[in-house]
Amino acid sequence: MKALTANRLIDGEVVWLGRSGQWVETLASAWLLETPEAVAEAEAAGAEAEASRLIVEPYLIDLTREEGEIRPVRFREKIRARGPTVRPDLGKQARREVSAA
Amino acid sequence: MYRYDEFDAHFVSARVDQFRDQVQRRLAGDLTEEQFKPLRLMNGVYLQLHAYMLRIAIPYGTLNAVQMRRLAHVARTYDRGYGHFTTRQNIQFNWPRLKDIPEILSQLAEVEMHAIQTSGNCIRNVTADHFSGAAADEILDPRPYAEILRQWSSLHPEFSYLPRKFKIAVTGAPHDRAAVQVHDIGLQAVRDADGNVGFRVFVGGGLGRTPMVGRLVREFLPEADLLAYSEAILRVYNRYGRRDNKYKARIKILVHETGLEELKADIEAEFAEIRDGVLKLPASEIERITTYFDPPAFVAADGDEAVLEAAIAADPQLEAFAARNVHPHRAPGYASLTISLKPIGKAPGDATAEQMEVVADLAERYGHDEIRVSHEQNLVLPHVRRRDIPAIHAALVEAGLGEANAGLVTDIIACPGLDYCALATARSIPVAQRISERFGSPERQREIGDLKIKISGCINACGHHHVGHIGILGVEKKGEEYYQITLGGSADENTSVGEIIGRGFSYDEVVDAIEKVVDTYVGLRETPQEDFLAAYRRVGDQPFKEALYGTA
Ligand code: HEM
Ligand code: SF4
Numbered sequence: 001m002k003a004l005t006a007n008r009l010i011d012g013e014v015v016w017l018g019r020s021g022q023w024v025e026t027l028a029s030a031w032l033l034e035t036p037e038a039v040a041e042a043e044a045a046g047a048e049a050e051a052s053r054l055i056v057e058p059y060l061i062d063l064t065r066e067e068g069e070i071r072p073v074r075f076r077e078k079i080r081a082r083g084p085t086v087r088p089d090l091g092k093q094a095r096r097e098v099s100a101a
Numbered sequence: 102m103y104r105y106d107e108f109d110a111h112f113v114s115a116r117v118d119q120f121r122d123q124v125q126r127r128l129a130g131d132l133t134e135e136q137f138k139p140l141r142l143m144n145g146v147y148l149q150l151h152a153y154m155l156r157i158a159i160p161y162g163t164l165n166a167v168q169m170r171r172l173a174h175v176a177r178t179y180d181r182g183y184g185h186f187t188t189r190q191n192i193q194f195n196w197p198r199l200k201d202i203p204e205i206l207s208q209l210a211e212v213e214m215h216a217i218q219t220s221g222n223c224i225r226n227v228t229a230d231h232f233s234g235a236a237a238d239e240i241l242d243p244r245p246y247a248e249i250l251r252q253w254s255s256l257h258p259e260f261s262y263l264p265r266k267f268k269i270a271v272t273g274a275p276h277d278r279a280a281v282q283v284h285d286i287g288l289q290a291v292r293d294a295d296g297n298v299g300f301r302v303f304v305g306g307g308l309g310r311t312p313m314v315g316r317l318v319r320e321f322l323p324e325a326d327l328l329a330y331s332e333a334i335l336r337v338y339n340r341y342g343r344r345d346n347k348y349k350a351r352i353k354i355l356v357h358e359t360g361l362e363e364l365k366a367d368i369e370a371e372f373a374e375i376r377d378g379v380l381k382l383p384a385s386e387i388e389r390i391t392t393y394f395d396p397p398a399f400v401a402a403d404g405d406e407a408v409l410e411a412a413i414a415a416d417p418q419l420e421a422f423a424a425r426n427v428h429p430h431r432a433p434g435y436a437s438l439t440i441s442l443k444p445i446g447k448a449p450g451d452a453t454a455e456q457m458e459v460v461a462d463l464a465e466r467y468g469h470d471e472i473r474v475s476h477e478q479n480l481v482l483p484h485v486r487r488r489d490i491p492a493i494h495a496a497l498v499e500a501g502l503g504e505a506n507a508g509l510v511t512d513i514i515a516c517p518g519l520d521y522c523a524l525a526t527a528r529s530i531p532v533a534q535r536i537s538e539r540f541g542s543p544e545r546q547r548e549i550g551d552l553k554i555k556i557s558g559c560i561n562a563c564g565h566h567h568v569g570h571i572g573i574l575g576v577e578k579k580g581e582e583y584y585q586i587t588l589g590g591s592a593d594e595n596t597s598v599g600e601i602i603g604r605g606f607s608y609d610e611v612v613d614a615i616e617k618v619v620d621t622y623v624g625l626r627e628t629p630q631e632d633f634l635a636a637y638r639r640v641g642d643q644p645f646k647e648a649l650y651g652t653a
């Protein structure tokens with residue numbers, strides 16, 4: 001299972017491609033890519049969003065389901081999804097609607 | 102302090118306008134990311150894990166209260182209320198929005214600050230001893246020369262696209278506090294037998310994936326030749342430095358591959374051609390720049406010392422502070438104070454907007470309006486009257502900045518690591534925090550004595566781990582954070598690169614491992630004055646290996 005992630009051009013915010021093609025600010029709302037077709041479709045959407053200056057540097061990340069939650073496989077992506085581990089008051093983890101990614 | 106002349110002011114504000122236009126064109130779609138990235142990097146703007154990052158130059162680590170307050174303002178208004186002071190005497194903001202950065206830069210330009218040449222393959226911010234112009238052991242203030250180098254290197258057309266980044270550091274004292282031997286060019290000011298000023302010149306030092314100690318290429322370079330000789334080095338590097346492989350592109354590799362003697366001959370040949378040209382520094386110009394750095398009027402009086410002594414006698418915390426964070430000053434009755442940005446358990450080098458303002462106020466009230474950023478990620482008030490130390494200390498304690506740990510085991514250098522940095526392979530800040538907590542008790546720190554622990558979150562070595570007495574390098578192994586320990590590094594006048602002691606440790610194990618190394622040292626030192634480095638150089642790595650791995 002994968003998702004497509006990037007940073008938003010205008011402010012650098014970490015975003016993922018959402019289910020209906022918008023770019024979302026929380027991993028929980030990301031579009032989970034489970035087939036090669038979905039991956040290809042997402043990548044095309046990423047290239048288009050890059051060309052239309054919404055985002056920069058889109059790339060795929062691996063996800064797993066742990067304890068009923070979707071989590072990135074790589075630690076780096078976990079930190080991107082939450083915020084600095086040393087500053088729980090900053091980044092996405094500081095927002096109420098974000099569960100532990 | 103140096104003040105911008107008309108040329109500087111115009112040049113910085115023109116650059117802000119240019120970048121404002123570039124950002125607008127990027128947002129409007131006239132520039133692709135590929136086209137824009139080198140432009141933003143030239144203005145100190147990186148894209149990190151969570152957001153953009155803005156790196157602002159603090160030339161030779163010197164700033165005044167107005168500038169510090171402006172940094173606090175930027176932190177509060179455009180960032181998340183704090184900034185990170187770095188080993189290159191810069192400050193980094195971790196959360197600015199791209200659309201705000203032109204405005205931030207324009208507000209910085211108002212106080213004579215900028216982010217030019219804080220990134221990219223150019224000559225970076227020139228760094229200097231943080232006690233410049235103040236230290237009792239100083240031969241001369243290196244900052245006028247750092248400023249001359251800054252002017253020469255700023256937008257130098259020939260050196261804007263070097264094979265790789267280029268870092269210059271200057272010290273004016275025999276005890277090197279600027280780590281000059283791990284810079285591309287390291288300069289140590291000296292005087293010859295007749296009192297003439299010149300420099301010992303080191304070339305080819307550097308950290309990163311191939312750490313190397315700089316080689317001495319000139320025993321005495323007359324001050325008038327500073328620019329011509331630097332230009333000669335840069336020309337040789339620009340011509341022969343490798344551009345085919347970014348990991349082999351630094352001048353240290355050129356020195357290594359070409360050989361010192363041949364390279365020296367190349368530099369000398371180039372130097373001979375330009376030595377008597379336009380780059381020759383007239384004494385009048387050196388003097389003109391030097392007057393910007395004239396020392397303030399020092400006014401110590403009899404009785405000052407008694408005031409300090411009485412306060413120390415009444416306050417053990419102040420006593421500890423005076424023992425660790427007060428550095429001898431050249432003027433009687435004065436001292437340089439280290440303001441530790443390493444409170445126990447906090448992120449090394451971070452300061453909140455409020456703390457920046459406290460430091461600005463103290464500098465204005467007690468410190469002749471001067472502040473320094475040290476490469477050890479602390480702040481310094483270079484000129485304070487010893488009598489005022491108790492009042493300054495009290496204000497620092499109230500702001501959470503009173504830690505009496507300068508140079509001790511908890512005065513740790515750490516890069517941003519995986520908590521912020523896109524290149525990182527492991528975290529560094531929480532490792533620093535946990536070590537700081539482990540050794541946090543004042544008694545224990547004092548018992549251990551001088552010790553430099555330095556941590557990097559990847560092989561780029563921004564946290565100087567190669568030259569830590571104890572260095573820690575975070576790597577990724579099978580998806581987990583892993584930490585390699587090196588021992589015996591040093592970045593002073595006896596620079597050495599530390600050696601890897603053995604297999605690495607997990608995130609959970611690494612603090613215990615460091616404690617074993619420290620306890621082993623304390624157990625084997627001959628006297629409490631024998632510092633870690635001296636002990637390590639005497640006994641070698643065996644006792645540490647045994648303590649860590651149980652093998653001989
Ligand atoms: C956060 C974004 C940063 C990035 C992307 C970054 C990138 C790099 C890279 C790629 C190198 C290796 C260069 C080479 O060997 O050619 C390097 C070296 C270095 N960086 Fe950083 N760095 C960052 C932050 C910092 C910080 C926060 C500091 C200070 C605490 C710092 C100080 C240094 C130093 C001292 C070196 C070693 C100099 C040398 O190799 O000679 N950097 N950095
Ligand atoms: S050493 Fe690596 S992890 Fe640390 S700041 Fe430099 S590039 Fe980032």
